[in-house]
Every structure is written in C-alpha cells, then in structure tokens.
Amino acid sequence: MQDLNEFTVTDAVLEQMEKTTNPRLREIMAAAVRHLHAFAREVQLTPAEWLEGIGFMTEVGQKCTSARQETILLSDVLGLSALVNAMHAKTALEKPTDASLLGPFYRATSPHLELGAQIVSTPDAPELVFYGQVRDSAGHGIAHAMVQVWQTDAHGFYDLQLHGDDKMDNRASFTTDADGNFYFRTVRPLGYFIPLDGPVGRLISAQQRHGCRPAHIHFLIGADGFRELVTSLYFADDQYIDSDTVFGVSKSLIVEPGPDTASPFPALDAIHYDFTLSLANADGESRVGADPAQFTNAVSAH
Amino acid sequence: MQDLNEFTVTDAVLEQMEKTTNPRLREIMAAAVRHLHAFAREVQLTPAEWLEGIGFMTEVGQKCTSARQETILLSDVLGLSALVNAMHAKTALEKPTDASLLGPFYRATSPHLELGAQIVSTPDAPELVFYGQVRDSAGHGIAHAMVQVWQTDAHGFYDLQLHGDDKMDNRASFTTDADGNFYFRTVRPLGYFIPLDGPVGRLISAQQRHGCRPAHIHFLIGADGFRELVTSLYFADDQYIDSDTVFGVSKSLIVEPGPDTASPFPALDAIHYDFTLSLANADGESRVGADPAQFTNAVSAH
Secondary structure, X not given: OOOOOOOHHHHHHHHHOOOOOOHHHHHHHHHHHHHHHHHHHHHOXXXXXXXXXXXXXXXXXXXXXXXXXXXXXXXXXXXXXXXXXXXXXXXXXXXXXXOOOOOOOXXXXXXXXXXXXXXXXXXXXXXXXXXXXXXXXXXXXXOOOEEEEEEOOOOOOOHHHHHOOOOOOOEEEEEOOOXXXXXEEEEOXXXXXXXXXXXXXXXXXXXXOOOEEOOEXXXXXXXXXXXXXXXXXXXXXXXXXXXXXXXXXXXXXXXXXXXXXXXXXXXXXXXXXXXXXXXXXXXXXXXXXXXXXXXXXXXXXX | OOOXXXXXXXXXXXXXXXXXXXXXXXXXXXXXXXXXXXXXXXHOOOHHHHHHHHHHHHHHHHHOEOOEOHHHHHHHHOOHHHHHHHHHHHOOOOOOOOOOOOOOOOOOOOOEOOOOOEOOOOOOOOEEEEEEEEEOOOOOEOOOOEEEEEEOOOOOOOHHHHHOXXXXXXXXXXXXXXXXXXXXXXXXXXXXXXXXXXXXXXXXXXXXXXXXXXOEEEEEEEOOOEOOXXXXXXXXXXOOOOOOOOOOOOHHHEEOOEOOOOOOOOOOEEEEOOEEOOEOOOOOOOOOOOOHHHHHHHHHHO
C-alpha cells in the first residue's frame, strides 16, 4: 500500500470503483470523484468548511417532501438544470423550439379543456388569449398533439402553493385540432420568488441574489413519434427577464402580449407562438408527461 | 440578455454569485459551480441521469438522523474526507503524527479512567496493552495531555451501535503523566462494514466494493498550545489493510501487537506507539474534541 496524500487519494478512489458493473455508472462516478477532488484541492477546503458543506447538503435532503424538492431547487440556482437541458436539446434529431425548465409545479394530469377555454377559475386580471400551432420541423401542423399548460395566477402563486392537492387551477391540457392549432384564455401570470425558507434560500441570500423568476407560462407538448417538448414562454417587460435566478430564459422564448386582429378573440390582448417538435430519436426517449397515445385515447373517451 | 448554452450558462451563474458578501463563500461556490458544470459536460449528463442523481442526493440527506450521518459516509467513500484531512495536515506548523478520519462514532465525552485501566467492560478476547508517549516535535513528553480513545469490540461493533446512548463501552479518556506517558488495556478490535442499508450502501454494492474498514483504534489527542490530533492506528494483518473503503490508512499508522518486555504489562501482547503534536497555529484552530484546559480541570476535580 502507498501513503495517500491529497493527490494520490484520487487514484485510490478511482481504483476502488473500477469494478463497477454498469459502465455508465462507472464513467459518471469516476468523473464525479475527479471533479469533486479537483474542487476541494482548488479551494483548499478546510475541515470546518467541509463540515459546513456536509450540514448544508444534509439539510437540503431533509427539506424535501412530496410537495417540495429542495435538491432540484439547488440544482436550478446553480445552473445545473439549465445546463442539462441545453445538452439534451443538442441530441434532438431536428431543431425544435428551445426548451426551458420543467420546474417543481408540473402535474402529470390536469383538466382537459375545449379549445378557447379560460384556464383560470376566477380571472381577477384582464384576460389574455394565447394561440399557436404545434408543427413538425417542415412546418406542417400536428393534429391531436397534447398541449399541457400551467402558470402562476396574477399574484404569483401556483395552485399547489395555494391549495395543495385539493384544487387544480391555472393549468389545463388541450388537444390540437386537425391543423395542429390550439388556443386558450388566461390572465397574465406574475413572477415569483423561489422558496427562500430553506437552505437554498439561505445560500441565495448570502449571495445577494434576488431569488426571483420572471413571469412565464409553462408548456409540455407531446405527439406520437415526436420528442416531448418542455418549455416556458417569458414576458418581455418583466424586471427580472435578464436575471432569472434559475437561468431558464432564452431570447427565442420571450413574448409580449398585444392587440392582434388575427387572434381567435380579437377584443383581447393576444400572444401568438408556434411550437416546433423534433422527431423522436429511434431508441425511444424518456418522457416527463403522459404518453400522448394514452392522452389521445383519454380525450376521445370524453 | 444572451441565449444560454451549455458553456455560457456557467458564466451566467458566476455573474449572479459575484455579489456574495463573504469572499470565501464566493470563492468556494464559484469553484463548486465551475467543477459541477465541467463534470456534467464531461459525461454529457442526460435528464434521466440528472433525475437519478437528484433522487440519490435527496435520499442521502433524508437517511441522516442524530445517530447516523449518511452525507459524511458518502464523503468518506468518495475519498473527500481523506482528501480534506490530507490538506489540513499540510497547514500544521510542525510535522505531527499522520491524521486519520474521525468517523461517525466519536463522542465528546467518555469515561475518564486511571492509566492502565481496561476500556472494555467485559473483555471476551485476549487482553492487549497499549502504551506510548505524547510528545512535542522536539521529542519532549507533554504532561497532562488529553488522550481520547475509542474502538469496536472484538466483534466489530461500537457501543453506539449496540446500546445507542444508553451505555458507553470500548472508549475512554486518559491524562498523560508528568512525562507525557499513557497506557491502557483493551482487546483487539474487529474491522467492520460501513452501513450498507442506505443509498451509500447501494452505491458501494453497485461498485462491487467490499465496504469494509480494517480493524483500528481511534485517538483524539489534545494539549494546550498544540494542534488537536485526530488519528487511528490500524492492525497490520487485517485483510482489508490495503483497501480501506474510506481511505483512512497510512503506512505510518500501521501497528502490530506482540510480546514486549518493556511494556507496563509484560505478560500481555503490547502495542507501543508515540504521538507527536504540532504547535497550534497562531490564529487558533477549531477543535473537534473538548478544550484540553477544561478537560484538565475536570480531571483535577475528580
């Protein structure tokens, strides 16, 4: 055996992990150890700082409940979630609409509404209409695509924050028509603070970050044979549009409601946005949302 | 604003963290983000793998209780704890005895025994004697130094694992005599498996690692004006001496009991090991164990 020092200990760990059965796990853990050790060496992490980090990561895990995922929140504020999304986008067969974070307030099921419906139960702000088309990369509309939408209310709260599991609001699913078009009414959502009462909130405060996300509407769009699209549209005039605390905004995802005589509700301010899906990769891809085929069946059964 | 991709997102995160009030926190978090992102890019982490990692880290945090620290266990099996120890050793004013991991079974208080006492309540294996001197770097004995010792029993269990908080055993504290010498009796401890029933255990199994530590005796030694020494001595003939699952063994910390006519109990097999302390750094250093001054006072009061 050799004496381990701050450099040789890394090889000793890699050697103990060499027999890992799953080659991808071996690759990921070897890289994780190399980068973790390089980090500790670079900052010359002290025992006291190490212990503080241990306490922080423990608290992050312990803060998680079925209704709150503090570990994902940490990944979000460190930009890791956005980074993973960006790398995933590169692997699409064709160039789809840019992706954005799923966030912690997605629900697999939501009320399936007729096109044109209002998704907010009691709108207490001016109504907006949203309309658009779901397309393939050649620009052809995709009939019967699944469109799930969710957002905060005009005061910055998701239904889950106000009602827990008891009541759904400000969310719905739609099916595109024969030409791939869909439209619905809503109110302008408000941006919001990420949860600040946990360890991630303490970190954000120590970093003097505002902890806000600009106002946005979430979309999850799926259709048989296409890669699922998880994205959000952001409101151009939000004060935090350039400093999203979880790095979800892309230029191509910024919208601005306004008068639009071509909209299905010309009297209302409108947002018009068309979504492009990529063909699914041959090997099948994991999905966050419902299977579009099942979704279509469920819709037909209504 | 710019569109963020897998490379530019890193700078965007660093920019948001620039106003961190504490310069050391800013330095540590900036390095953490750079290395975390470099890791994700190197392995091209997929959304499904990211989610598995989120679940793993969450479970690690949630497995922790007042009697179990799974996050430290993770740090141990990834070699981070050994690395931090190695870097800490370099900052000593003088070269002390090599350090080793504190481990999860340390207790700040333990029975204070007279020199020569047996630390195992009911020895069910041949007795050993341990003797040695606590010295400064010039080789002079340090009188009234605090020596805390703890180990598993002959079957590989710490008192905390067998009795929880109810009963202390296989641990004690001693005070060196006027010449810096101390000695006590014990039995040979047995090596053991780290806890394998949690997420870290699952990882270790997937990596086909044995999950064992070689048999060892822990020491925490302190004296006024000296840097606290946290170390362990390892038994040479243990089958895991070259493959400690938490990377705590150094050559200089390997011992082998045997006949020793110079020992205080010449009829018993003996281990003789002398410990060297470094002078404390001027700025004061954080301690794990009790303040030696308080300890000495407590001893005098008996």
